[in-house]
Amino acid sequence: MNILIKNANVLLADGKVKIADIAIKDSEILAVENIPETFKAEKVIDGTDKLATAGFVNAHTHVSMTLLRSYADDMKLMDWLENKIWPIEAKMKKEDIYWGAMLGIAEMIKSGTTTFADMYGDMDQVAQACIDTDIRAVLSRGIIGVAPNGNQALEENKILFRDFNNANDGKITVMFGPHAPYTCPPDFLQKVVKASEEYNGEIHIHLAETKGEVENCLKEYGKTPIALMEEVGILDRGVLAAHCVHLTDEDIQIMKKYNVRVAHNPGSNMKLASGVAPVQQLLKAGVCVGLGTDGASSNNNLDMLEEINLATLLHKVNTLDPLAVPALEGVKMGTEYGAKAVGLNNVGLIKEGYKADIVLFDMSAPQCYPRHDLVSLLAYSMNGSMVDTVLVDGKVLLENRAFTTIDEEKIKYEANRCAMNLTLR
Amino acid sequence: MNILIKNANVLLADGKVKIADIAIKDSEILAVENIPETFKAEKVIDGTDKLATAGFVNAHTHVSMTLLRSYADDMKLMDWLENKIWPIEAKMKKEDIYWGAMLGIAEMIKSGTTTFADMYGDMDQVAQACIDTDIRAVLSRGIIGVAPNGNQALEENKILFRDFNNANDGKITVMFGPHAPYTCPPDFLQKVVKASEEYNGEIHIHLAETKGEVENCLKEYGKTPIALMEEVGILDRGVLAAHCVHLTDEDIQIMKKYNVRVAHNPGSNMKLASGVAPVQQLLKAGVCVGLGTDGASSNNNLDMLEEINLATLLHKVNTLDPLAVPALEGVKMGTEYGAKAVGLNNVGLIKEGYKADIVLFDMSAPQCYPRHDLVSLLAYSMNGSMVDTVLVDGKVLLENRAFTTIDEEKIKYEANRCAMNLTLR
Incomplete structure (x- = not known):
């Protein structure tokens, strides 16, 4: 289908905002600014007074965990996991995974996310939710190597x-999803490497999230998690590494060498008190850093604009440098860099030849005035509820803040029903 | 006027959320839950599926600075102040102050703030904006003692x-607004103390915002800013102290002794890379800590729910304690404690006899599901755009997200016009 977005404030690939038109042909952006005269639009979207950006890329989440949103907060990590999260997760059935994913995807589309990278169980259900909603996704089966079902989970990831x-x-x-070095010992990880070679798939893994994890890894293997992954061969496979909070300078050099891409999760790292990832150092070293929300039980939403805002603020105060992660760099982390992080090379920019994953923000709220700098407004002033229109792969999924294809009321009803049943079971 | 809010999820004074009715008689809350049979409502507001909380109290801002929103970001503090903020502020006229205030007040009402504490120049214009919008406010004339107009500014504060x-x-x-110890030397502050005694007014001041400020104060006076304020007699007058980022244990003891109330500004402190205030220690010591947005040029919005969210997240990661500033404590900082901080004793709770400053949140967004814990949803998942209805002093100012009394389009137009003119002048 040919779609023309007319007269929007477009965040262009060079980081400048300009009033322009965008021509979309089927799934791709045909032209920006200079629209060919021969282009005939079947649908015209008025972008007047709206800000057009590439859709956000949520580079790390566990989307079905939306069912556990607000179920357990303000607890110590192991108390939270052992007494609340793991017991209720053990009760989750396929239906729960599906409706949790549908709720999370609805939330993501409504707040401007067009791609997400996910890791969980029963991923066929998440894949079905992606098909039913037409969002872009990079899916992996979360594999706990030390669990009784470790080998089975690896088989499920192959399927x-x-x-x-x-x-x-x-x-x-699809990627392979070994959960973490502390849940997947080296010999198990080697099986994952083999599978990823066999299928030519990349790897999505949690690395160096907590100080304790790094200390235990050093104690057990005499290496940091990053160095251990190099040794095991994981890094040769193309890696999306979630968290990377506790890194040495050597770790950063290794990551650069193997082009490890980071999914930084500022909201989750803050809420779980994991620490602050050395994002400025990573970016300076040339490591690709995208942003993720992590699961909704440790965030507690899937709002990528909030993550962009947190990334811009957190690293300023943490490094005591008000120039750390400027507005545009934060937005790039949530779009362009995020797309690279999850392994997509034609996503994350409004640019000819790129996939038509586009968000239009309504700028009518008072906090969108005055208009000195629209990128600054986006990163520092606006919020995810200002998303008006969302296209994924050239298809309009949200228009005037309403879904065009999915039944939001049914999703909220079913997800809430599943969640309440889970707490009763 | 008698108003009945029916069937809302009410955040009660004990921190619990319960489905209940709220009866409002003129400016006050007459009853919560058990409504007298004799109560006859002239207006009924349906609270079904909505969350009712006390209105937020923005305990520290410079509301007219909304005109400078997105004008200058990602700069070093002195470069930002000397080359961007001060030169443009010097050009601001009464009209700019008024429309900047109107824009900021519109934004605050729309995002659930019912009271704000302000410090700036030309405060008669801000007062007029408060009268024109019917928001609750605690105003002070920002006084730079070392400036040529220092004495005149003090006179203006009296007026x-x-x-x-x-x-x-x-x-x-109204409070008195000596800007800070580094802009108001002790002999000048003593004049302010005298004026505040004469008028029986309290004091709103910036204290210990940056490390440099504290170091300079120690160098010049041999005392921390807090200890210097004790010596000068400021603390005897009842003080709302903005920031308080860099404090010693002795400072905290002094603050407790004089019941200094803090306006903590996490967003501004993060964006300007000022540091992290010792909020957990302050709360533990029994110091009252409210929340503020600071001006929109260092935040860059006046969204108090964002400040609540930041306060809950920032102190967890800063202290590496996931139990720091739990959800309810964050909400209290933004409401109940904030009201105390700005000197209002019958504001900040939904409770019989309190002022009817009430916000109803629309909970229809996907991120408001499932409903395991509504306080957790408020602090961690929701955003300021979910505000549906706002009452101040028993009067409905916002209903179904639309203003009932003010012309939002005109405000945005005039504020943008003033802001663009300022950059051209």
Whole structure:
């Protein structure tokens, strides 16, 4: 379908904002600014007074955990996991995974996210939710190597790859999801490396999230988690590494060498008191850093504009440098860098030849005035509820803040029903 | 006027959320839960599926600085002040102050703030904006003692007090606003103390915002800013102290002794890289800590729910304690404690006899599901755009997200016009 977005304030690939038109042909951006005279639009979207950006890329989440949103907060990590999160997760059935994913995807689309990278169990259900909503996704089966079902989970990840890699017109890709070094010992990780070679799939893993994890890794293996991953061969496979909070200078050099891409999760790292990732150092070293929300039980939403805002603020105060992560750099982390982080090379910019994953923000709220600098407004003043229109792969999924294809009321009802049943079971 | 809010999820004074009715008689809350049979409502507001909280109290801002929103960001503090903020502020005229205030007040009402404490120049214009919008406010004339107009500014603060303290049916109160110890030397501050005694007014001042300020104070006076304020007699007058980022244990003891109330500004402190205030220690010591946005040029919005969220997250990661500033404590800082901080004793709770400053949040967004814990949803998941209805002093100012009394379009137009003119002048 040919769509023309007219007269929007477009955040262009060079970081400048300009009033321009965007021509979309099927799934791709055909032209920006200079629209060919021959282009005939079947649908015109008025972008007047709206800000157009590439859709956000949520580079790390566990989308079905939206069912656990507000279920357990303000607790110590192990108390939270052992007494609340793990027991209720153990009760989750396929239906819960599906409706949790549908709720999370609805939230993400409504707040401007067009791609997410996910890691969880029963991922066929998440894949189905992606197909039913037409969001772009990079899915991996979370694999706990030390669990009794470790090998089975790896098999499920292979099946997920066979069934869904490049599914839904290429909007779904699949990675392998070994959970973390502390749940997947080296010999198990080598099995994952083998599978990822066999399927030519990349790897999504949690690395160096907490200080305790790094200390235990040093004690057990004499290496940091990053160095251990290098040794095991994980880093040769193309890695999306979530968190990377506690890193040495050597770790950062290794990450650069292997082009490890980071999913930084400022909201989750703050809420769980994990620490502050050395994002300025990573960016300076040339490491690709995207942003993620993590699961909704440790955030507690999937609002990527909030993560962009947190990333811009947190690193300023943490380094005592008001120039750390400026507005545009934060926005790039949430779009362009995030797309690279999850392994998508034609996503994350409003640019000819890129996928038409585009968000239009309504700028009518008082906090969008005055208009000295629209990128600054986006990063520092606006919020995710200002999203008006969302396109994924050239298809309009949200228009005037309403879904065009999915039934939001049914999703909220079913997700709430599943969540309440889980607490009763 | 008698108003009945029916069937809302009410955040009660004990911190619990319960479905209940709220009866409002004129400016006050007459009853919560058990409504007298004799109560006849002239207006009924349906609170079904909505969350009712006390209105937020923005305990420290410079509201007219909304005109400078997005004008200058990602700069070093002195570069920002000397080359951007001060030169443009010097050009601001009464009209700019008025429309900047109107824009900021519109933003605050729309995001659930019902009271704000302000410090700036030309405060008669801000007072007029408060009267024109019917928001509750605690106003002070920002006084730079070392400036050529220092004494004149103090006189203006006295005039502000005479003209507007207890104005607009008591919704406006006035404090004295000596800017900071580094801009008001001790002998000047003693003049302020005298004026505040003469008028029986309290004091709103910036204290210990940056490390440099504290170091210079120690060098010049051999005392911390807090200890210097004790010596000068400021603390005897009842003090709302903005920032308080860099404090010693002795400072905290002094603050407790004099019941100094803190306006903590997490967003501004993060963006300007000022540091992290010892909020957990202050709360533990029994010091009252409210929340403020600071001006929109260092935040860059006046969204108090964002400040609540930042306060809950920042102190967890800063102290590496996931139990720091739990959800309810964050909400209290933004309401109950904030009201005490700005000197209002019957504001900040939904409770019989309190002022009817009430916000109803629309909970229809996906991130408000599931409903395990509504306080947790408020602090961690929701955002300021979910505000549906706002009452101040028993009067409905916002209903179904639309203003009932003021012309939002005109305000945005005039504020933008003033801001653009300022950059051209």
